[in-house]
Amino acid sequence: MDQSIFRITKELSDLQKDSDLSLAVACRDADVRNVMAMIIGPHDTPYEFGFFEFAFKINQEYPRKSPQVTATTTNEGRTRFNPNIYANGKVCLSILGTWRGSSKEQWSAAQGLESILLSIQSLMSMNPYENEPGFEDAKEAHDKKNQKDYIQKIRHETIRISVVHRLEQYLGINPDGTASPENGNEESGSSADNDMDGDEEFVPFEPFKDLCKRRFLWYYDSYLAAVEKGKSEVEENQTFARMPFESQGNGMQGKFNYPELEKRLKAIKAALDAETEGWAAEGLEAKIQDTTVAVNLQRQYEQVVEYFKRQDLAHNVELVDGNPFVWLITYFGKPMTNLDGGLFRIRLCFSPRFPTEQPRAKFETRIFHHRIAADGTPCYFASLSRREDVRTHIEAIIDALEEENPAYDPRTLVNPEAFKLFWGSPDDRKMYNRRLRRSVQQSME
Structure with missing residues (x-):
């Protein structure tokens, strides 16, 4: 095997096995030199929980020479999301040879795809304006206003372009891009589609479609919170301020319209919920047809039931209406913890395209928990290497629920109110425990 191919394949495998909740990579099976990557915007920045996609072209001299990296979440070449990420997709980084830097900042064979992604992610900072060369020479008062x-405007466009429009395209909502014409800057297509003109049989390569749908459900309340914050800071239809480093065709132009974004976010949430419900009907049809997925899920259900019996676990699993695509899990709270005595019902829905589309879980019993969104969606991570194993998903949900001393990880911020209390002061934590216990007690009523 070509040494560069071997290196790329290993790096992709390592990244896909990793539990990093903010980076993802994928490629077509026969084309490992063309890699798509996604960075989910860091917490507490204007890029928070946005979906930013990048294309890597890796030459035969890799890793002696760095790949070519292009940003593809650019509003079709109309939006510059960072002083170092241009509207035309150029990514200015010294390790890529696209920006000047010291010898210590140059590319070396010891670096790889992950180091590039982390370097790009570091550009998505709390104050990206500081990435502009000459920032240190700017006048303080004027500079603060620009910051x-x-x-x-980055916060607004992160939600509008990287989240709302992307999900609308995935779900077939407003395919002509005319949902909010008053903005005057609606994009007509998604750079993430990676289409090839003139090839009618070409199927768009959308490796992160399912990932973005599931993460949208995780971060939905955070998106709404960002919208509320934006409403309080800017006037509706206020024009974006132009930055000194922006130019025609390489800037971020538009107007603020948070009320419109709020409506579109809610429409996406409703569409995702409807899609999940639709899986049940599709699943029953698949069961009748005795499809491979239906048979597999039925067999896995029987194996999980047997496993719980062998392990003497109190949890119960049953199929809703005998449908192998809809599981109902009854979870009994772990003794000697804040969950002790609780009785929670968790619905696990499967797509007829499982495991390409991962299952969606929801707590039907209300619970106040920092890893469970207000609508009951749990934030859990099942290993990609075992994503076809349903028991892995169930165990990952339970682990997230029961973990008593987790490491601080803002990527799991799915319930802003509970998260703030859980990671706040000692008094905040006491309040969190009281509210969790109250929801546990209510689960038994």
Whole structure:
């Protein structure tokens, strides 16, 4: 095997096995030199929980020479999301040879795809305006005004372009891009589609479609919170301020319209919920047809039931209406913990395209927990290497629920109110425990 191919394949495998909740990579099976990557915007930045996609072209001299990296979440070449990430997709980084830097910042064979992604992610900072060369020479008062204006419009466009429009395309909502024409800057297509003109049989390569749908459900309340914050800071239809480093065709132009974004976010949430419900009907049809997925899920259900019996676990699993695509899990709270005595019902829905589309879980019994969204969606991570194993998903959900001393990880921020209390002061933690216990007690009523 070509040494560069071997290196790329290993790096992709390592990244896909990793539990990093903010980076993802994929490629077509026969084309490992063309890699798609996604960075989920860091917490507490204007890029928070946005979906930013990048294309890697890796030459035969890799890893002696760095790949070519292009940003593809650019509003079809109309939006510059960072002083170092241009509207035309150029990514300015010294390790890529696209920006000047010291010898210590140059590319070396010891670096790889992950180091590039982490370097790009570091550009998505709390104050990206500081990435602009010459920032240190700017006048303080004027500079502070620019910083604030820049943060505001990045937050707005992160939600509009990287989240809302992407999910609308995935779900077939407003396919002509005319949902909010008053903005005057709606994009007509998604750079993430990676289409090839003139090839009618070409199927768009959308490796992160399912990932973005599931993460949207995780971060939905955070998106709404960002919208509320934006409403309080800017006027509706206020024009974006132009930054000194922006130019025609390489900037971020538009107007603020948070009320419109809020409506579109809610429409996406409703569409995702409807899609999940639709899986049940599709599943029953698949069961009748005795499809491979239906047979597999039925067999896995029987194996999980037997496993719980052998392990003498109190948890119960049953199929809803005998449908192998809809499981109902009854979870009994772990003794000697804040969950002790609780009785929670968790619905696990499967797509007829499982495991390409991963299952979606929801707590039907209300619970106040920092890893469970207000609508009951749990934030859990099942190993990609075992994503076809349903028991892995169930155990990952239970682990997330029961973990008593987790490491601080803002990527799991799915319930802003509970998360703030859980990681707040000692008094905040006491309040969190009281509210959790109250929801546990209510689960038994």
